[in-house]
Amino acid sequence: MSAYKLTLDQARAALAKLMEKYTVIAPVMNDNRLDYAEVTDARDVILDDRLPYKSPKETVFPRVENVIRFLEGRVEEAQDIKPILLIGAKPCDIAALNDLDGIFTSDKGKFKDSFYINRRNCLTVVGAGCTSKKTACFCDERGIDMTFSPECDGFLNFVDGDILYEPLTAKGDGLFTGSEAEPPKRDTKPEETLKIEAKEADVFATMPWESYVEGCIGCGTCTYLCPTCHCFNLRDAEDKGIVTRTRVWDSCMYPKFTLHASGHNPRTEKYQRFRQRVLHKYLYIPENYGFTACSGCGRCIRSCPGGLNIRDTVSDIMERLEEAKE
Amino acid sequence: MSNRNPYVPSRATILEVIQETKSDTQDVKTFKLKLDEPFDFRPGQFVEFSVAGVGECTFGFASSPLIKDHLELTIKRTGYVTDNIHMLSEGSTVWIRGPFGNTFPLEEMEGNDLFYVTGGLGLAPLRPMIDYVFDPAYRGKYGKINMLMAARTPGDFIFAYDFDKWSKMPDTSLYQTIDNPVEGWDKLVGFPHTLIDQIPFDKEKTIAILCGPPVMIKALSNAFVQFGMSPERIYTTLEMRMTCGIGKCGKCNIGHKYVCIDGPVFSMAELSEMPNEY
């Protein structure tokens, strides 16, 4: 497919039109912070180099979502889904959405998650690239090209102050139009260098986990902002006699996450919970699904009040594994 | 696997509530359920059981898979959801989705002796297998059966009404043990892992099946291995906090294995390769 060239103002006008059809989620300023949020005015949309504070996973996996309603003698699915257009998703966030797709919809998972699929089918993603690497970003080490992602429905490139829209799928075709132009040349994808290739037994007990987590206060902000964290809880709420089952996020950084009814808890210590978080992304999901579920966006590193660093932790583990080999 | 959304439960009605334990706590009940949409299951599997407005919990089946018209779940009162379940009476509507999880390798076990060791409520998830093996159609395929049931006090045994029937089965020995001596108790006393050397069994021919609290499983499997049994011949069924039952919610993993889809039945050989985090 070819690309279309249009000015920023034309793009905003097109966006205003799209807002009639879609719920548009895009980076907007929210309390002095750039966030993916619902756009009410096309002029608010900010398309620049900054990475939004939160990840866009809420578009497919909301923090609180009604999933089932109990009625007299029967149940019905209770999702409230609108077509969503996600504009300006960074390549790392697109990669993370792909990871979630793999976990919730692929055949390797034995079961498919229909609630996720319902939402995913209604989502159109238009990406936008980064021009520079920010502090704590490590997408290049995770093998993600920060300037472009082919795994979305369309892509916005910035060329000399203008926008070059490049549709990539049928869904993304025709969202923005303008004078036809050649799509820009792409660099090759960087190599995925940050990953753990080892057996569970080599990593689980032998690494100095306690030294990685000294600053942790157990606030769970890392999992809250992470674009690939997807643990959840099902919870019933009753309102005026109607019982609704909601799906809410949960976090492995909380001690109650694994607490058994009997009082037994397999993960009582901070280091065990951090180990679960790191290894779930870098060892267990690769084992089960064949990809590492970390997109290198660096949100967990930037926001951690205790200074925990998943990148440093993983590279330390890699070094130690190398040493052990020799 | 059908196209049915695995999150959507189907309705069931409580037919009967049986008070199991006779001790002071009286905290275990068995619920006999009639399902609107009956399903087949195999010993070892579990269901997600919910009371609308209260929440969902995971329970292993506690009745024979050969019974088709109803199923039973044995539930101990330990928390918010189970408290509410215990308040239910006959005729109440509950919701069930399942069955989930893997099963005991019944076919592979054929031709072997079986040794069940259970602690407290751990007898419940083994009952489908016990009843299945005792069924006249299948009893001939297995050798001698030993059963060692442990409970805290004499009143804490569940399914005590079945013990008489089970002990009269051909080629079967049933032992009961309690934690501390009590007046009038003439059976065994002590934790199961200290007692297995008092029970005659052929360690080459026997497959051990353990279920109970995590501490008991760890101690028992060590005892069996020290006794000279191979870890491949020791099976257990694990419990973990679970939400979805289909490997999505991220709660019940031990290493990369999810107890809800790769388990709950594991052999000790499998468990020894998994991280020690259960």
Place this chain on the structure above:
Amino acid sequence: MSERAEVTNAVSEEWTPTIVTFLCNWCSYAGADLAGTSRIQYPPSIRVIRVPCSGRINPQYIIKALVDGADGVMVSGCHPGDCHYLEGNYYARRRFSALKRLLSLAGFHPDRVQFTWVSASEGARFADVVETVTEKIRVLGPSRLGGRDGA
């Protein structure tokens, strides 16, 4: 919307507030009992929860009642010095003073949370207290957090 404006707009003269009332077992509950057996009339606005001692009331109970939409909360115990457990209400007094300041800072009208002392022999005073408290809260109108069950 201003709390007082709500009153004139939405509340009829007959409206009676729902007041969650914690009474200590030894004095105030007996005082309420005395008011009843003496057939002293007071507004039907209180919902009584009997507790062993005013010192046993967790501030969380009061907060929970308010945020879940109670129109008011009243707590009553033995007079200071008369506590059945000798000093329970002295602790309670400190705690409740702080709690009342806190709720006031957070924008809950101070009249919605009332603390008082009523002894077992003060049946008439109990009725009097309920009347005063009910009137004060009635003037304020329904709680603005009363979303649940239309409380």
Place this chain on the structure above:
Amino acid sequence: MMDYNKQSQKLKETAAKLLEEGTVEAVLGLKDNPEVGWPTPYFARTAGDVENLVWNEACFTNLANYLLDMRDKKVAIAAKGCDVRSIINLIVENQLKRENIVIIGIECSGMKQNDSLAAGCDACPSSIPNMYDIVVGADGSDTYKDLEMPNSGENVTEWAKNTTVDERFERFKKEIDKCILCYACRQACQGCYCKACFMDRKATPWEQVDPDTSTKMAFHLTRAMHLAGRCTDCGACEKVCPSGVNLKYLFKGLSEFVEEFYDFKAGVDMEAKPFANQYKQDDQQVAFLGGDTIVGV
């Protein structure tokens, strides 16, 4: 004025000495973390680790909390005024033992977070810590200079006297609406050391996120109540909040109240009894039966 380089130097020297002598098992301080944007907690365990310690104008993190993980070990801590107040509060509440802690008291005239004064610094009473074993003055010397403090903190009681109930509710509601119930404030707070928090009894943190605000209100109000007479005004709750909830004024207002009516201030006297654990027979009966606490009895 402040000389952070000299202070850093003195801190490193002191830490190295303590570790070499074996007086302490670890020195709790901060290490540079450009990715977060400010230094984050660090345990120096060997004399070699000491080089990682830093001291600069962004060292606002309250480290007292981390001592709770090292209860029975002898630890030195690089502490500012607010850290020391928190340590005193934890000693008063029997959570820490004075003899296990070596306080390297660092003079501080206010820290910066994102180029503005960090939360809590505006109301800090003094540049000199209340209690110390080793002195690190403003210029890195062995004497404190007693610097002038910003002292621009809000007087919450005054504010409340000049506002209506509705205005106060609006402010509270505005902050509450931002809250996502992640409990970072609780986790970072020196006073919130309970093994099982009242909010954790039934559900896990994010499970509680109701569409209505009542749970959030219950959490913040009850937490504020629990912190009455215990809050040391260090501002840790606001500094870590991922959604920028500023509810410290509630805690500050309560502290002002407790000081005014009960003559009690948290983090001053190591020998004091906790505020809520004592009473006087002639305690003031504030605002019983009617009355507005804000305008007095």
